[in-house]
Amino acid sequence: MFWADKIADEIERRYADKISAGKPIVVRDEKTPSGKVHVGSLRSAALHAIVADVLKDRGHKVEFYFEINDFDPMDGIPSYLDESDYLKYMGYTLLNIPSPVEGYENFAEYYGQEYVDVVGSIGFGAQVYRASELYYGGLMNEAIRSVLDKRETVVKIYKEVSGSEKSADWYPLNVICEKCGNLSATRIVDWDGEMVSYQCSSDTIDWAEGCGHEGKVSPFDGNASLPWKPEWAAKFMVKKVNFEGGGKDHYTKGGSRQVAEAISRQVFENEPPYGVFNEFFLIGGKKMSSSKGNAAGAKEMTELLPPHILRLLLLKTPINRQLDFNPEGDAVPVLFDTYDRLAAKVWEGIVDDDSQVFKFSHLPSERAAMHERFLPRFSQIAFFVQMPHMNVEEEVEKMKGKALTEEDKKEIGLRVTYAKRWLDKYADGKFIFTLQDSVPEVASSLSEVQTDALNLLAEKISVVTEMDGQSLHEIIHEVKEESGLSPKEFFSAMYTVFLGKEFGPKIGWFLSTFDKDFVVKRLRREA
Ligand SMILES: [Zn+2]
Numbered sequence: 233m234f235w236a237d238k239i240a241d242e243i244e245r246r247y248a249d250k251i252s253a254g255k256p257i258v259v260r261d262e263k264t265p266s267g268k269v270h271v272g273s274l275r276s277a278a279l280h281a282i283v284a285d286v287l288k289d290r291g292h293k294v295e296f297y298f299e300i301n302d303f304d305p306m307d308g309i310p311s312y313l314d315e316s317d318y319l320k321y322m323g324y325t326l327l328n329i330p331s332p333v334e335g336y337e338n339f340a341e342y343y344g345q346e347y348v349d350v351v352g353s354i355g356f357g358a359q360v361y362r363a364s365e366l367y368y369g370g371l372m373n374e375a376i377r378s379v380l381d382k383r384e385t386v387v388k389i390y391k392e393v394s395g396s397e398k399s400a401d402w403y404p405l406n407v408i409c410e411k412c413g414n415l416s417a418t419r420i421v422d423w424d425g426e427m428v429s430y431q432c433s434s435d436t437i438d439w440a441e442g443c444g445h446e447g448k449v450s451p452f453d454g455n456a457s458l459p460w461k462p463e464w465a466a467k468f469m470v471k472k473v474n475f476e477g478g479g480k481d482h483y484t485k486g487g488s489r490q491v492a493e494a495i496s497r498q499v500f501e502n503e504p505p506y507g508v509f510n511e512f513f514l515i516g517g518k519k520m521s522s523s524k525g526n527a528a529g530a531k532e533m534t535e536l537l538p539p540h541i542l543r544l545l546l547l548k549t550p551i552n553r554q555l556d557f558n559p560e561g562d563a564v565p566v567l568f569d570t571y572d573r574l575a576a577k578v579w580e581g582i583v584d585d586d587s588q589v590f591k592f593s594h595l596p597s598e599r600a601a602m603h604e605r606f607l608p609r610f611s612q613i614a615f616f617v618q619m620p621h622m623n624v625e626e627e628v629e630k631m632k633g634k635a636l637t638e639e640d641k642k643e644i645g646l647r648v649t650y651a652k653r654w655l656d657k658y659a660d661g662k663f664i665f666t667l668q669d670s671v672p673e674v675a676s677s678l679s680e681v682q683t684d685a686l687n688l689l690a691e692k693i694s695v696v697t698e699m700d701g702q703s704l705h706e707i708i709h710e711v712k713e714e715s716g717l718s719p720k721e722f723f724s725a726m727y728t729v730f731l732g733k734e735f736g737p738k739i740g741w742f743l744s745t746f747d748k749d750f751v752v753k754r755l756r757r758e759a
Contacts (some may be wrong), residue, residue, distance in 0.1 A: 233551045234588040240286045259284045260473045262299035265343035270531040275510040278546040281356035284325040298358035302327040302340030305415045323416030323440025334623040350530045354539045368454040379404045380423045389494045407456045439744030457649035465495040473505040483509035499624035505560035510551045516558025559658040568610035579604045605639040606632045620663045671757045672732035682725040685715035690755035692694040705740030
């Protein structure tokens with residue numbers, strides 16, 4: 233079964249009462265905008281967006297929220313930013329740090345917007361809100377009061393669930409220093425039921441500088457922020473969440489999910505939402521050179537693949553299995569081939585798990601228009617675009633054997649665009665072909681038997697009346713037999729004189745794309 237259908241089934245089972253009462257199912261996801269969006273976050277985005285999408289497709293009411301957690305403190309500086317510019321902001325909430333690029337309100341807005349744009353471009357958009365809205369709007373007040381009142385319970389949960397020892401005087405809350413604005417450097421020392429007393433000190437935590445201020449302030453309405461685990465539990469309650477998963481790293485035994493669930497039940501008396509983990513998204517090997525594209529960035533991935541193909545990549549592997557993708561190898565052509573295979577099945581009328589994957593690979597807005605069209609293989613398009621003498625549409629028309637429709641032409645245009653991007657930024661040398669302007673240097677190392685075979689082939693081709701792929705294919709095989717060469721020795725000789733490489737596309741078809749005179753001369757190494 234398609235993984236998102238399985239999750240949707242479980243949601244229907246758990247929330248049957250809510251659904252039959254006509255109430256919406258609430259799906260929530262969040263991201264801390266602490267830097268550029270890594271490709272890994274697309275998996276969490278896919279988990280929530282596709283589950284929301286499947287539920288809607290089943291006719292349920294769904295509220296899908298995405299939170300930009302701008303109230304989190306900066307606890308590390310991304311390697312691509314100048315450390316000296318940001319060191320002074322360690323421990324400050326991300327919305328109180330300047331944007332690295334002008335034109336954005338703050339650090340959180342800049343990176344949050346990048347995420348929203350990326351997921352929006354592949355149709356994973358949700359209703360966006362910011363964590364600061366929950367705090368400033370007073371929606372977190374009840375949760376803040378609960379953790380302060382029941383801090384012994386919170387401490388006990390940390391110890392029992394995760395084995396983490398908190399000192400007896402620890403409060404599960406961080407105040408924003410009224411003097412310097414730091415969040416991580418403060419430590420609460422007392423709670424009188426209305427106000428918290430705190431100290432801001434460099435001794436609180438290694439990586440944040442305090443100012444030495446001591447104060448007393450209300451912990452409500454945005455003056456303080458909950459640590460990550462109690463905060464997660466608080467958001468389950470505040471947003472009335474029914475489905476929320478997270479990365480595998482949060483789902484370990486004693487990990488943040490288990491702590492958050494225990495706090496949810498024991499401190500907030502709220503049943504936590506259903507959730508599953510998403511596995512990691514790996515970019516094959518570490519060999520990617522910096523001069524090439526950086527597919528580890530989610531934005532770069534949206535430039536490498538069109539939306540429906542990127543969605544297919546995210547959907548076809550079960551969410552609880554690792555996804556490994558290497559754009560330098562044959563992963564991109566293989567992914568397009570997978571799309572073509574699913575399309576062929578769907579257009580034949582086959583309904584199964586693959587047809588669900590195919591359907592949801594398309595943006596909701598495109599789904600009704602998944603028209604049948606001719607799908608030329610991506611690897612072939614990638615070859616065509618490198619051959620200056622070829623007209624891609626004409627070649628595809630030959631492959632199709634019928635006139636191209638407007639839909640076919642649109643598809644060709646799309647594949648040409650993405651093939652060029654792939655070749656330009658990622659594709660390994662084995663996918664790169666250059667038609668040699670003249671007989672390449674390497675041809676001089678061909679053996680006499682090989683050059684005899686090329687001459688014989690030239691002679692036979694010089695008398696054909698039509699340069700079509702099939703008749704050339706037959707002639708080539710005759711000559712191969714007569715030459716006594718191994719297939720590798722024979723074919724590599726032909727590829728060498730045209731492409732300067734020992735391999736290439738189907739040779740009969742390839743030769744058919746040229747003028748006869750040129751082919752004859754090149755085989756004779758005369759031009
Ligand atoms: Zn301070």
